[in-house]
Amino acid sequence: MVALTELQAILDRIGAEMVAAPDRGLVADYIPELAHVSDRHFAMAVATADGQCLTTGDAETAFSIQSVSKVFTLAIALGRLGDQLFTRVGREPSGLAFNSVVQLESENGIPRNPFINAGALVVTDAILHGHKPREVLGEILRFLREAAGEDDIHINKAVAAPEAAHGHRNLALAHFMAAHGNLRNPPDLTCGTYFHQCAIEMTTRQLAMAGRFLMGAPGAARLVSPARVRRINALMMTCGHYDGSGEFAYRVGLPGKSGVGGGILAIAPGRASIAVWSPGLNVQGNSQLGTLAIERLVRAMGWSVFG
Amino acid sequence: MVALTELQAILDRIGAEMVAAPDRGLVADYIPELAHVSDRHFAMAVATADGQCLTTGDAETAFSIQSVSKVFTLAIALGRLGDQLFTRVGREPSGLAFNSVVQLESENGIPRNPFINAGALVVTDAILHGHKPREVLGEILRFLREAAGEDDIHINKAVAAPEAAHGHRNLALAHFMAAHGNLRNPPDLTCGTYFHQCAIEMTTRQLAMAGRFLMGAPGAARLVSPARVRRINALMMTCGHYDGSGEFAYRVGLPGKSGVGGGILAIAPGRASIAVWSPGLNVQGNSQLGTLAIERLVRAMGWSVFG
């Protein structure tokens, strides 16, 4: 077990480096409410196996978790359907952009994995089946609140109204899957639920705490079984950063999931649940400083799963 | 000028051969109202430059013209926008299926040509801009009635409600183009208008008469100018039969446009406007006996544009 004072010192050093970093990437502009978030924000939080949570930076400021939510809806869907979910979505990297429709056409409307947009729509659609959007969003929030151990986690409805192009793109994916019989609910219902799920806001500290069930923290097995945790981590490793997943594995060496709001959740199994937030994105659409900060933390702590 | 008695004899011979043909292709089943049309129907009609119209078979039975309607909406759209239409849709063969979305992704939401579904949606969307669907459908019917020289041409509303998969596929294309800023109206409005346009019913004789403006019939220039007629014919030649366009040009040697209802309109410039109807389709989705019948007619009459 690492000494907490040493870990805090490392966090503070990295935090200072990130605040000073000149190249901060570009804040995504396709969700109007997110476009004017300052690229100066930086926060990192590390939750350890014994329940501690160390932070640096703006770790108490809530941000839009966006696609990081896909990890939690996947956990919920697997809890409800088990491996049967994988008749409707694959578990291979796509080799394509997060919103590509090309692969759907050549593979009969079955998305490659649950973390590209089409796959996440299928996951949400699976949870939604037989329920109302409000019920499902309530269930997602309950899961997150229980995982994080606190209640102050909400949906920002202004963020849930996506910019036209972004909304149409996801509706196109949903209609396309519906045409292949791979959607159970009307496309606008599934997309509407999905847009709200992506609009969940959490602080960096909350996100690190909520990810503890994925590091195998004591007591977390009541949320998700260890076997399932391993599988979710595997999917985060191979598919969690879209077409930059190989790069994240190469540089960081941990399973992780990014969101367009600039958040990343990364898991050091048995050791730590790590959350970062920095709104500027790199060309693959992942937080630029967030990736760099986790890379430095993992190297300093020797936390790579690859040795 | 060919002797009409000789042409009638050729039509009757081909009609008899088609009635006896054992392999009739498969009737499309993705539009419920069309699925139970008998594959025994066959009709051919030839309208000549001097206003005669010779027929064989069920030439007075109305059928669903479906994608053949795209020729007429293209003529209307070019009349309204001129070549400016081609900033929103290309004029190259696609080398892909009629409802493919792959090409849209790699070419920024600009469909390859006006005859694949995505391109036809853009054409309808262009006519629709600033109007109500009912007005636009009225305009299309007026164009057809004037071109055919008679009023008994209508929309079958039962056919306009597409089977789910088919409807979703077109909505996916529309949303995809909307995401690229290449749609002026809401996707469901454009798609709804398009589905109704495809549900127009005409007899084989009416269709041959309506195509006369494309053969350069005397007086037809008041509908569409000769220069524009040549261009529409060129698009029908290279793109009129989806991914079977090369095959149609190779076998038949005329510009043509097929519909999933089993109709084909083919043009022998300066000589004849030819319509056929036989509901069974070949693997490319074009009328099997319809293609064969036109091939035999063109060979017998020496009407290929290729010598």
Add this chain to the structure above:
Amino acid sequence: MVALTELQAILDRIGAEMVAAPDRGLVADYIPELAHVSDRHFAMAVATADGQCLTTGDAETAFSIQSVSKVFTLAIALGRLGDQLFTRVGREPSGLAFNSVVQLESENGIPRNPFINAGALVVTDAILHGHKPREVLGEILRFLREAAGEDDIHINKAVAAPEAAHGHRNLALAHFMAAHGNLRNPPDLTCGTYFHQCAIEMTTRQLAMAGRFLMGAPGAARLVSPARVRRINALMMTCGHYDGSGEFAYRVGLPGKSGVGGGILAIAPGRASIAVWSPGLNVQGNSQLGTLAIERLVRAMGWSVFG
């Protein structure tokens, strides 16, 4: 029949316009010997049904016919194998660049048509089967000399050595087809023959004369039957200008085949065989002024096959 003096006047006017044209396109640079051909050259020749040949510009200067040769090897291969050739190559437009390998992968090594590079390699490979490259090249030259009615047509061996990238690209296509069992000869043998065939040099006048068999000139049926001529013309119409075939049909309205050396052969069935040469290419890789010149000629003469 058009008055020859009128046709000559039109040719001279177009020739003058082309010499003065400011935007001449770009001379291809991937064949070293062709890279330093001046973009100032322009020539047009029109061979009529009665054996006359009218010209304008540098019509007696030999140039590299490159892919225009594919029309003649196709005629030879069809003469030897008939429609059996089409078990190895399709007859549909590709919707892709002339040297794309993507389509080969998804369609089992069967090129889409005989005019993209892969298809032309199959055609040459079919002629080569059982013979030596020298014999085959001799046969192609004999065909061309007989078609043109003169003997001064040769291969420029310096041009036959392609620039590395260009050579490798064609070898990749050949090996890829060999991997699918769609090549009868070793890839380097087929490619070597193909590179030499492309290096044939002809004058613009010779090319127009050599194309007379495709317009159905009297006596030309001894070279190729009328039915086959129609089919070759159909392929030139739908596939003769790579991914610019739709555009050529739209603007010009005649079957045609272009070459990277700046030559185009276009056929007005029953009326004329037209050759142009201008080395600057447009973005689709077809002669920029050559296309424009034929467009103007066809409009002036009313030669479009589309009315």
Add this chain to the structure above:
Amino acid sequence: MVALTELQAILDRIGAEMVAAPDRGLVADYIPELAHVSDRHFAMAVATADGQCLTTGDAETAFSIQSVSKVFTLAIALGRLGDQLFTRVGREPSGLAFNSVVQLESENGIPRNPFINAGALVVTDAILHGHKPREVLGEILRFLREAAGEDDIHINKAVAAPEAAHGHRNLALAHFMAAHGNLRNPPDLTCGTYFHQCAIEMTTRQLAMAGRFLMGAPGAARLVSPARVRRINALMMTCGHYDGSGEFAYRVGLPGKSGVGGGILAIAPGRASIAVWSPGLNVQGNSQLGTLAIERLVRAMGWSVFG
């Protein structure tokens, strides 16, 4: 540290299960010398951090390591060029078959990662640059012998002559990359060296021993630095099983590299280097029983990197 007697018992149990398994996959037939290897073979070997090597089955029978060799050539190339190698090859999963050429066309001849065939050809080409094939093959053998700690490792020249289709496919990839300027040596030289590298034969025990440098075994850092070991493991995790990499990560949870000869090398960082051999392949082209055996071993030992 696990008790060796317990590990041996687990190995023996798994070995017995695999010998009895009814569905053994299909032996690859595209390399003639490999087509008649019996699908009854099974072997597993586990080398631990302290230098022990436990085995079960035919662990002393040499087999063709094929693509497993790519791990070792990657280590050599990184040792020579460092991260500069990644200007010529990416590090993302491809989402396509191991021998696909599609991705090369859309990404300028830069293969997605070093483990698909195109990428491995680039790696071999990088090592070959400035040397003779014989020298390079000698260097690869020396690396393997040192890593395995024994000398009896050889190339089977009969296996190095690939079946025609397989050979042509790789030559197509090589020529394609040469066309994009991404090959330093003539395609046949690079391919010839690559075919010989794939024809290296090792026993399952030798392979497990040779993989010890990737688990961070004491003393192994003299071969490859710890930072580089982590990166090779990351690439094995995301790209080591072609389009079945996500599946291997999901089921097994370790970095691994498979070969068409039925071998797999998997690494449990800090704990074990695991080799299996069973010639029958699953639909993704990876050893069917080999994957299953490693999956069971990892579950029994708790060796997944994902918790």
